[in-house]
Amino acid sequence: MIAGANNLNDPNLIILEVSSVxxxxxxxxxxxxxxxxxxxxxxxxxxxxxxxxxxDKKIIFEED
Structure with a gap:
C-alpha cells in the first residue's frame, strides 16, 4: 500500500506492506x-x- 502521496512519482511517498485484506x-x-x-x-x-x-475518537460508525 502507498500512503502520504497521491502521485506514484512523489519522492515522499511511503510504501507499506499489507498482511491481509x-x-x-x-x-x-x-x-x-x-x-x-x-x-x-x-x-x-x-x-x-x-x-x-x-x-479514532472522532470516528462514528453507524449500524446498517
Missing amino acids: VLHEKYNSTSLENDIALIKLTEEITESSKLSLQD
Whole structure:
C-alpha cells in the first residue's frame, strides 16, 4: 500500500506492506456497491509530516 502521496512519482511517498485484506461481505465488483475493506498492515503507522492520521475518537460508525 502507498500512503502520504497521491502521485506514484512523489519522492515522499511511503510504501507499506499489507498482511491481509477483508472485503465488505456485500461488495459488488460490477456496481462497486459496498466498496470498502479493512487493510491490516505488517507494521504500525506513525504520524509524520507526510501522513496525517484520523483521531479514532472522532470516528462514528453507524449500524446498517
